[in-house]
Amino acid sequence: MTRRRLTLVAGLALAITASLASPGLAQKNLAAESARINALISAGKYADALPLAQAMVAGLENDNGRELAAALNNLGQVHAGQGRDDLAEPLYKRSIMLMERSLGLEAPLTGAVLTNLAALYQRQSRYAEAEPLFRRALAVREKALSREHPDIGQSLNNLGTLYAKQQRYADAEPLFQRALAIYQKVGGPEHPAVATLLNNLGQVYRDLNRDADAEAPIKRSLAIREKVLGADHPDVARSLNNLAGLYEHQKRYADAEPLYRRALSIRERALGPDHPDVATSTSNLAYFLYVSGRTADAWPLAERTLRGDRAQLRVVLPVLFAARQQSLLADDRAVDEALAAIQRGTQSSAASAVNKLAVRLAAGSDRLAELVRRDQDLAAESETLDKAIVSAVSKQSAQRNVAAEQRSRVRIAAIANERTGLQKTLAVEFPDYASLSNPLPLAVKDIKSLLSPDEAMVLYSVVDKQSYVVAITREGVDWKEIPLGADALAQKVTAFRKGLDVGKARDASGKSGLFDLALANELHVALLGPVEALTKDKRNLLVVPSAALTALPFHLLVTETPQAAIPDTLEGYRSAAWLLRRQAVSVLPSVVSLKSLRAFARRDQGVKPMTGFGDPVFNPALEGPADRRAASGKVATRNIATIAYSDFWRGAGVDRARLAQALPQLPDTADELNAVAKDVGATEADIHLGRDASETTLKRAALAQYSIIYFATHGLVAGDVKGLGEPSLALSIPDQPTELDDGLLTASEVAQLKLNADWVVLSACNTIAGDKPGAEALSGLARSFFYAGARALLVSHWAVDSEAATRLTTSTFELLKNEPKIGRAEALRRAMLTYVDDTSSPRNAYPAMWGPFALIGEGEVR
Helix, strand or coil, X not given: CCEEEEEECCCCCCCEEEEEECHHHHHCCCHHHHHHHHHHHHCCCHHHHHHHHHHHHHHHCCCCCHHHHHHHHHHHHHHHHCCCHHHHHHHHHHHHHHXXXXXXXXXXXXXXXXXXXXXXXXXXXXXXXXHHHHXXXXXXXXXXXXXXXXXXXXXXXXXXXXXXXXXXXXXXXXHHHHHHHHHHHHHCCCCHHHHHHHHHHHHHHHHCCCHHHHHHHHHHHHHHHHHHHCXXXXXXXXXXXHHHHHHHHCCCHHHHHHHHHHHHHHHXXXXXXXXXXXXXXXXXXXXXXXXXXXXXXHHHHHHHHHHCCCCCHHHHHHHHHHHHHCCCCCHHHHHHHHHHHHHHHCCCHHHHHHHHHHHHHHCCCHHHHHHHHHHHHHHHHHHHHHHHHHHHHCCCXXXXXXXXXXXXXXXXHHHHHHHHHHHHHXXXXXXXXXXXXXXCCCCHHHHHHHCCCCEEEEEEEECCCCEEEEEECCCCEXXXXXXXXXXXXXXXXXXXXXXXXXXXXXCCCCCCCCCCHHHHHHHHHHHCHHHHHHHCCCCEEEEECCHHHHHCCHHHCECCCCCCCCCCXXXXXXXXXXXXXXXXEEECCCCXXXXXXXXXXXXXXXXXXXXXXXXXXXXXCCCCHHHHHHHHCCCCECCCCCCCHHHHEECCEECHHHHHHHCCCCCHHHHHHHHHHHHHCCCHHHEEEECCCCHHHHHHCCHHHEEEEEEECCEECECCECCCCXXXXXXXXXXXXXXXXXXXXXXXXXXXXXXXXXXXXXXXXCCCCCCCCCCCCCCCHHHHHHHHCECEEEEECCCCEHHHHHHHHHHHHHHHHHCHHHCHHHHHHHHHHHHHCCCCCHHHHCHHHHCCEEEEECCCCC
């Protein structure tokens, strides 16, 4: 029977993790050394354990069996205890591979390493990746062990901890209770794992506002840990921290402060000044001092986390804001510190894609740019394969394809070798590659120099209980607090978007569900009102949103109190004081993307103006344009019914009736593309319609030669369509699907395209949407097109009316043809105003009709 020594992972998660000692180690006279390493891990003495664990792995490298797997797991534990998850993660993954290879897919010992990898993901708030691993570990153990085995208790605790992190307290509590009963029975009332469970239960009670129930278990947890582990053990600091948090919650500040200070002192001594847990304790003490009105004492602690690049925005922003208000910091320094913290703490996937594009553009030569792109593509491929392997090991053995997993591992190893060679070449020929890949935050002076006289930038940071807006123009800067936190803003943005349904502009259902002008004005007052004096007279507003605000169409905010929240008639929406009437709005994925996109405007000659794809054939029986126009009937919205795409395939053929039902033809998109092509001077050969609007045509085209890439078709959002895992654009459906062409251009396929486009137009539904349900906006198609090489995107916020989309986009390009210097954002603004002010139909006034599009990226002429 393999011995297990339970330890507690150091970090934010309160998951119980497992060190391993294998019986095979005894045969190699390493059993004593293994026990020594485990004892040091349990005692939190990671610096002492590290050289021993490294030596054990080195000595077993030729073993390639479960002994090496156990040693790798324990070295991972040491690195994780030191806050080096980057070093621990690959060790855990290798350990899982060796464990499964030597013991089989159902071995309970594998559960220990699955648990440790899941706990690492939990610490990093990667909950979607952690949960299936925790569940798999529990399933493996329940199959092989008794209901009261301590490993079952460990898995129950870990799953409960994950639920607590996700604020699923009702799900967490019974798991903690069951795990506590197991450990009290098999380990006794003073087992360290009992202390962990008591601590976790106390936190759940506190979060449920059951303070009377919370104090006793946390105090008992502290007493057990002090007695069993010693007064200076890192886990004692954890209990101290949680008891202090309870007292802070109860406003018992005099009781809380000494506990916070002792917790910080223990962690500094035991873990060293650079450990993440030390930063957590420092942040906790800083925030406590701030809420108790002692900003002068809080600021030096908050500053320490800033210098160590471990700042928590929920802590440093309130402290910086208060320090500035109380003249403890000069205005300019406070704003620059806040800007830097926000930029480091809110890097979105779309912003990362723009950074990667900027590095390629900075390479200078085509050859270097190709090498950089190759390195970036390989890194993305490796990450995708790695995630697939982690997803696979989370599944039951019957659902596994072990051979495919092994092929992925072989490919990852090959990628690592190729990237090593590329990195050496880039280090010599492109020494700025590394620094450009991780750009430094921009300061106020940097941003001012990038803005034109008629531009204002507004940057948002959304934290727990409040949010912040920083406004910058060439003339000045302002920084204000917004009394709405993450949950409140998410609720308001969701309510705001409820009225943005084109169906509401067609039916006669009265006021039910219509767009709420009062809420649009309320959000304007909250989000832009505080900085309006600085921004309102600027013609162009550049918005850098975060969190729920990425899904907010800012141009539909209302700048004045409306006469009625919901007008009596649709025409009543026309007279609302839309922000659009005052300013053109562009959205930037990040602050630094302003520099990235403006520094590398396309300057090469001989560029073709545009290529476009539209009016795809979804039902080949309707081969001719006239057939498709007749079949389309009333004008469609550019989205799809919610049935599984895979249901349309019948062997090698297609169920035409089902497909035609799900994907209405869009004949007006041909008119749209032809009109835009005429305005920009594109040739007929570059406009692909009907059967030619296919993935095959697109992927074989030399796309990098075009300034504008244009798609006018159906947009499919991940989660809206059963079986569709990522957002996609619908192109012509082939007679037989292939890997090259199945009719759906997915976000991951977009990322493989090679573009050099000033503008990509996605005249389809919901093209701003995230890469999966609930994800931040811009993380799907938008991110992929930026990565592929686009400097600006035209995207939609909701299901667009096809006729309206055609009118808005053609009008935008006609305006640009007549006045090319006004810029894309201003042309889009004027097109929307022309639509809303057209009195020929009441529907024209409704914002769902005229307001779906947003410009992401560079909106000006450069």
